[in-house]
Amino acid sequence: MKAYKIIVLAKQVPDTRNVGKDAMKADGTINRAALPAIFNPEDLNALEQALRIKDKFPESTVEIVTMGPGRAADIIREGLFRGTDGGILLTDRAFAGSDTLATSYAIGQALKKMGDIDIIVAGRQAIDGDTAQVGPQVAEKLGMLQVTYVEEITEMDDNSITVKRRLENGVETVKCPLPLVITVNGSAPDCRARNAKLLMKFKHAKTATEIETLSDELKPLYERRTDLVLTEWTVADIETEADQLGLKGSPTKVKSIENVVLQAKDSKVISSSDDDIESLMVELIESHTIG
Amino acid sequence: MNNIFVYCEIEEGRVAEVSQELLTKGRTLASELNCKLEAIAIGHKLDGVEKQIIPYGVDTLYLADDARLFPYQTLPHTSLVVKLFEEEKPQIALMGASSIGRDLGPRVSSALHSGLTADCTSLIIGDHFDKKQDKNYENLLYQIRPAFGGNIIATIINPDCRPQMATVREGVMKKEILDENYKGKVVQLDVAKYVDDTDFVVEIIERHMEKSKVNIKGASIVVSGGYGVGSKENFQLLNELAEVLGGEVGASRAAVDAGFADHERQIGQTGVTVRPKLYIACGISGQIQHRAGMEESAQIIAINTDSEAPINSIADYVITGDIADVIPKMIKSYKKNSK
Numbered sequence: 163m164k165a166y167k168i169i170v171l172a173k174q175v176p177d178t179r180n181v182g183k184d185a186m187k188a189d190g191t192i193n194r195a196a197l198p199a200i201f202n203p204e205d206l207n208a209l210e211q212a213l214r215i216k217d218k219f220p221e222s223t224v225e226i227v228t229m230g231p232g233r234a235a236d237i238i239r240e241g242l243f244r245g246t247d248g249g250i251l252l253t254d255r256a257f258a259g260s261d262t263l264a265t266s267y268a269i270g271q272a273l274k275k276m277g278d279i280d281i282i283v284a285g286r287q288a289i290d291g292d293t294a295q296v297g298p299q300v301a302e303k304l305g306m307l308q309v310t311y312v313e314e315i316t317e318m319d320d321n322s323i324t325v326k327r328r329l330e331n332g333v334e335t336v337k338c339p340l341p342l343v344i345t346v347n348g349s350a351p352d353c354r355a356r357n358a359k360l361l362m363k364f365k366h367a368k369t370a371t372e373i374e375t376l377s378d379e380l381k382p383l384y385e386r387r388t389d390l391v392l393t394e395w396t397v398a399d400i401e402t403e404a405d406q407l408g409l410k411g412s413p414t415k416v417k418s419i420e421n422v423v424l425q426a427k428d429s430k431v432i433s434s435s436d437d438d439i440e441s442l443m444v445e446l447i448e449s450h451t452i453g
Numbered sequence: 454m455n456n457i458f459v460y461c462e463i464e465e466g467r468v469a470e471v472s473q474e475l476l477t478k479g480r481t482l483a484s485e486l487n488c489k490l491e492a493i494a495i496g497h498k499l500d501g502v503e504k505q506i507i508p509y510g511v512d513t514l515y516l517a518d519d520a521r522l523f524p525y526q527t528l529p530h531t532s533l534v535v536k537l538f539e540e541e542k543p544q545i546a547l548m549g550a551s552s553i554g555r556d557l558g559p560r561v562s563s564a565l566h567s568g569l570t571a572d573c574t575s576l577i578i579g580d581h582f583d584k585k586q587d588k589n590y591e592n593l594l595y596q597i598r599p600a601f602g603g604n605i606i607a608t609i610i611n612p613d614c615r616p617q618m619a620t621v622r623e624g625v626m627k628k629e630i631l632d633e634n635y636k637g638k639v640v641q642l643d644v645a646k647y648v649d650d651t652d653f654v655v656e657i658i659e660r661h662m663e664k665s666k667v668n669i670k671g672a673s674i675v676v677s678g679g680y681g682v683g684s685k686e687n688f689q690l691l692n693e694l695a696e697v698l699g700g701e702v703g704a705s706r707a708a709v710d711a712g713f714a715d716h717e718r719q720i721g722q723t724g725v726t727v728r729p730k731l732y733i734a735c736g737i738s739g740q741i742q743h744r745a746g747m748e749e750s751a752q753i754i755a756i757n758t759d760s761e762a763p764i765n766s767i768a769d770y771v772i773t774g775d776i777a778d779v780i781p782k783m784i785k786s787y788k789k790n791s792k
Binding site for chain 2: 176178261262263266290291292293294295296297298299301302303307308309310311324327329330331332333334335336337338339348349412413414415416417418419420421427429430431432433434436438439440442443444446447451452453
């Protein structure tokens with residue numbers, strides 16, 4: 163039976179959907195510490211699609227590649243809890259300040275080192291930037307075809323894959339040759355829950371950097387259980403040109419950032435009493451705003 | 454050379470709304486920069502399409518016409534745009550932030566190593582002084598967009614790489630014909646020079662496009678709900694109010710994510726932009742990304758249990774109360790007084 167080498171691109175993001183009042187500091191800047199770091203939602207939809215291929219073709223492997231600070235190792239662990247075969251955390255200060263293009267370059271160079279990949283699956287976009295650019299840009303860097311806005315994989319054979327795309331005003335079913343990059347919509351099925359056995363097995367999985375911080379009596383575990391050591395690559399582990407990385411490798415620059423300051427309008431405050439609502443509706447009818 | 458390019462999306466012989474809006478914006482920018490406005494349309498049976506494009510003030514329209522170029526496919530459209538941009542070296546390139554533009558844009562930007570900013574809400578021309586290099590850049594495109602969940606507004610520039618690329622959602626820019634008799638030229642591209650047969654690897658098995666049944670953009674009254682509405686059932690109240698007033702129902706992203714409303718009703722930076730006569734925001738806190746899609750409404754009513762909700766600061770009328778209490782009262786009162 164066919165075995166596919168599948169890579170999932172995933173990102174750890176601040177949970178911008180639940181920005182509460184404590185997320186803003188008194189000076190109006192963002193209190194990043196108050197925002198929990200989560201697995202980017204559409205990357206979970208992507209992970210599910212990858213795991214479904216593996217369900218069907220059990221000889222396949224699914225690995226997550228993520229770029230971010232050390233704590234993004236959580237993304238690799240979350241994958242293991244759900245049935246992946248591991249992954250790679252790309253982490254280095256040299257990547258800091260990357261725009262989507264510099265990010266795609268670094269990820270692309272890492273993927274080139276991973277050998278012949280059949281399918282790369284990524285979420286359509288990340289909730290912190292909403293750009294939807296990294297999937298297609300990685301595809302271009304690798305010279306691979308891309309299929310975006312995928313909702314369902316309907317068929318697979320040795321050399322091709324058929325997917326349903328959900329577009330803003332319709333659906334499209336396309337058959338594409340492998341290898342390719344797929345980006346998955348949030349309308350695709352949710353990711354399966356963590357598997358209790360896998361959670362027990364991998365809950366102590368750590369990167370070398372994380373193991374360093376442990377006390378000496380805990381370290382020998384990782385010599386016996388090498389499956390608990392998560393792969394961590396720095397810029398030294400991949401072939402890169404320095405001027406393509408980080409801020410320097412980013413064509414786009416942030417010129418300025420403004421905190422959102424609301425210019426208060428003169429608003430009329432109305433209670434929810436019958437009389438107040440009545441007079442509002444009458445006012446709107448008389449001004450021909452409604453009716 | 455060094456002109457402004459707009460990629461025009463074509464479906465069934467019609468130029469997409471978003472492309473018409475970008476042509477209008479492109480014309481303004483071209484006039485300010487004293488350069489030409491150019492456009493590219495790729496598809497099949499494009500005869501006459503220039504009549505829909507040139508009146509926006511387009512100086513040169515490039516057409517690539519081939520049966521295989523419709524419907525849109527990533528690789529052939531990318532090849533055409535990349536090669537044409539390599540020849541023409543535009544300074545600015547604009548695309549719709551649609552499922553086509555967001556597929557094509559990043560691919561083109563990666564191939565040309567030029568920066569791309571997604572979902573811009575404003576595009577203006579400005580200068581930039583780089584302190585580190587002690588260098589002044591004149592007439593850059595400021596690509597302005599909310600970021601970080603709408604808590605900040607970022608101005609993005611591409612100082613050194615060209616073209617400066619941006620995508621913009623439908624409805625964000627206004628469309629306006631410049632001159633019905635504008636004189637622009639049409640250049641037919643020799644498709645075989647730009648696209649390899651090997652680019653056509655995708656087989657389109659089935660395609661089902663439908664005109665959106667929802668017309669929030671054109672509605673003069675929009676009743677919109679947020680996460681605070683609480684449930685799909687409570688959204689029914691909004692439907693009733695919209696029906697009585699003759700309006701459409703919209704939703705914030707949080708409400709769409711929670712499954713209270715369909716995605717096509719989403720209003721905001723990553724949804725539709727509306728400018729109705731009256732916008733009734735129900736249980737919407739009012740993050741900037743949502744406000745970007747509705748703040749130009751002529752009148753805004755905000756109904757919230759939270760008297761401190763950010764939306765209140767841009768509302769003309771603030772009702773502090775529960776929508777389950779307030780909306781039925783509004784319906785009743787409207788029915789009583791409208792006759």
